[in-house]
Amino acid sequence: MSAVSIWERMLNIDRRWIFLGIGIVSVVPFFLRFGLPVVTTDEVESIYNYVDSLGSEDAIFVSFDFAPGTQAENMPMAVAVIRHAFHNHVPVFMTASFPIHQTMMISAIDYVLNPQTEGFYQNVPFGEWERIREKGITDRDEIVAAWEAEGNELPDGALGWAFEGRDYALLGFAPVFNLVILGMTNSIETQYPQDINGNPTGEMPMLHEHKSLREVDMVLTCSGSGVCVWWVTFAREKIGLPVAFGVTAVMATDYYPYIQTGQVLGQMGGLRGAAEYEVMLEENGITPSTDKAFTGMDVQSAAHILIILFIIIGNIAYFAGGFHKKRLLKGGR
Amino acid sequence: MYDVIGIWAGAFFTLAIYSFLYKENPIYRLAEHLVVGISLGYGIAVTYSNVLKPRLIDPVNSGGHWILVIPGLMGFLYITRFFPRISWLSRYPIALLMGTSMGVAFPLTMKAAVLRQLESAIIPLYREGMSWDVVLGSVIMLLGTLAALIYFFFSKPHKGPFFGFGSRIGIWVIMLGFGATFGFTVMGRISLLIGRVQFLLSDWLHLIK
Numbered sequence: 001m002s003a004v005s006i007w008e009r010m011l012n013i014d015r016r017w018i019f020l021g022i023g024i025v026s027v028v029p030f031f032l033r034f035g036l037p038v039v040t041t042d043e044v045e046s047i048y049n050y051v052d053s054l055g056s057e058d059a060i061f062v063s064f065d066f067a068p069g070t071q072a073e074n075m076p077m078a079v080a081v082i083r084h085a086f087h088n089h090v091p092v093f094m095t096a097s098f099p100i101h102q103t104m105m106i107s108a109i110d111y112v113l114n115p116q117t118e119g120f121y122q123n124v125p126f127g128e129w130e131r132i133r134e135k136g137i138t139d140r141d142e143i144v145a146a147w148e149a150e151g152n153e154l155p156d157g158a159l160g161w162a163f164e165g166r167d168y169a170l171l172g173f174a175p176v177f178n179l180v181i182l183g184m185t186n187s188i189e190t191q192y193p194q195d196i197n198g199n200p201t202g203e204m205p206m207l208h209e210h211k212s213l214r215e216v217d218m219v220l221t222c223s224g225s226g227v228c229v230w231w232v233t234f235a236r237e238k239i240g241l242p243v244a245f246g247v248t249a250v251m252a253t254d255y256y257p258y259i260q261t262g263q264v265l266g267q268m269g270g271l272r273g274a275a276e277y278e279v280m281l282e283e284n285g286i287t288p289s290t291d292k293a294f295t296g297m298d299v300q301s302a303a304h305i306l307i308i309l310f311i312i313i314g315n316i317a318y319f320a321g322g323f324h325k326k327r328l329l330k331g332g333r
Numbered sequence: 334m335y336d337v338i339g340i341w342a343g344a345f346f347t348l349a350i351y352s353f354l355y356k357e358n359p360i361y362r363l364a365e366h367l368v369v370g371i372s373l374g375y376g377i378a379v380t381y382s383n384v385l386k387p388r389l390i391d392p393v394n395s396g397g398h399w400i401l402v403i404p405g406l407m408g409f410l411y412i413t414r415f416f417p418r419i420s421w422l423s424r425y426p427i428a429l430l431m432g433t434s435m436g437v438a439f440p441l442t443m444k445a446a447v448l449r450q451l452e453s454a455i456i457p458l459y460r461e462g463m464s465w466d467v468v469l470g471s472v473i474m475l476l477g478t479l480a481a482l483i484y485f486f487f488s489k490p491h492k493g494p495f496f497g498f499g500s501r502i503g504i505w506v507i508m509l510g511f512g513a514t515f516g517f518t519v520m521g522r523i524s525l526l527i528g529r530v531q532f533l534l535s536d537w538l539h540l541i542k
Contacts, residue, residue, distance in 0.1 A: 019354045026523070026530050030541050072528020073521060099379035100372055173383050176430070182437060194387050233438065233445040249521030253514045261453040263445065270517065271524035296527040303523045 007321030010313065018310065025306050029298040036301050038294060043259060044276040047220070047244045047266035051081060052284075054217055056089035056140045059210040061219035063231065064096045064105040070224035070248050071104055076274035076293035077246035078108045078222045080281060082168075086112065086121050086160060087286045089140050091206040092168045093188070093216070097177040097227045102196065105170060113162060115155065119288045121162040122155055126199045129163060138205040140166060159287075164197075165204035172196035177227065181234040184213045185241075214239050218265070222246040228255070232263050246273065271296050344537040347529050454478060477506040 040048075054060065062081060066074040085092045094109065096102040113123040124147065132146045144161055148154075154161065162168060171192040174180045183191045188211060189201050201207050210216050213235055221228040221243065228245050235241040242265050245255055249270025258264040268274055274293035281287040318324060349364035389405050392398040407429065413422040458471050483496060484503030491500040534541045 099376040249517040
């Protein structure tokens, strides 16, 4: 067999072998757990620091602007910021820009409130603490005191209570979402008279304190599409609402200019951005451990090494086979 | 029980979609068609429960908010698309929505996507107290922006010291941008695979925590 034929064979390798290689390196690191360090960047730190500076008198929006196709990247970002907000007792409004995005919103809150999640928050549905609302108690500490005085105890492993209507509101999907954002700059209740569970938003303490986006302190748009720019266009530019991006890695380079202009206070780009946020949550004792994004970073590194190897081998075969002189791409084609 | 069924269905369809990597097959096509069908069905159900019922049907039925019938009928005109003889009626809600969206979006989009970007591109190259790396970054950004713009200036041949050299630098700048985007794209695609592998190994097989 001549040397050239070896290079030809290398360049014409069945791509299914490459898929198999990527498949193997995507599974093995989950069992070996290298625990490679994740260094935090300014873009993610600025979001973390901003959320960390907020308290129970503030409020944030987490907008679910992604579909199941990108949930591996976007979901950990949303979950991390919700857990951070819950830790600091910052009320979280959750919206969805399209019907399918609402499933992502429900999955995120289910995960944060699920007792099987390490470091979960104990859910208190809106209807269950109606008696406390009827007494006119709206301060969060007083709500917790009244709730626990009724004999309710925080389960083992729970990091705190999550009162629906005080700590979070599932606003969900509303059509023509760019106009919904614009409408919320005047009133959240007119855009969302009730949440996805049919609870009247007008009776929620968090809406009494934050009637419109003008009384909200930040929005994180977790986005797998251009919807994130709607928040900049219709909320940031109109009323100056601070906007943070949680975008997929594919989109990340497109939106760096928005950081430079100061229109966006920070950006989590892909799984890596979410992993950075998880690291900061763990380091500061907000969560007991890192979560899915950090675990995935070992696999990410292994896959990248394999892809770099493929690129090097491909180039060696291309040049060693003399294909560059013949101005042919590969295998004589 | 429903959770278990959901996880098994998720695992089956994940593997069905990935079976395409070996070769196209009927199981893959089944999964592909189901994604489209279920997404549409889910969208209709959510739109009914989140929008139509609480914002139109319930207020009209219980509160007598008859004014809502007007926008309701307007929206209903969309359906006339399916009837060729009266399909022209669907142009009215489309025109209303397009006109409103354009009117509302245009000034804000100009400000957010054009003027702000222009403003941030016009920055002082040097100010007292600036560190050398910031100055260098500003100079590179200025030259890079100019070079990329020269590359897209097609009214002059790309020859000579200004247009020729400038466009060559421009293509390098553009390639650097493409390289960064490609790197992020690879990372993104691997992340999506990681998400599915995590689901299969954790939720389905319980092999990892």
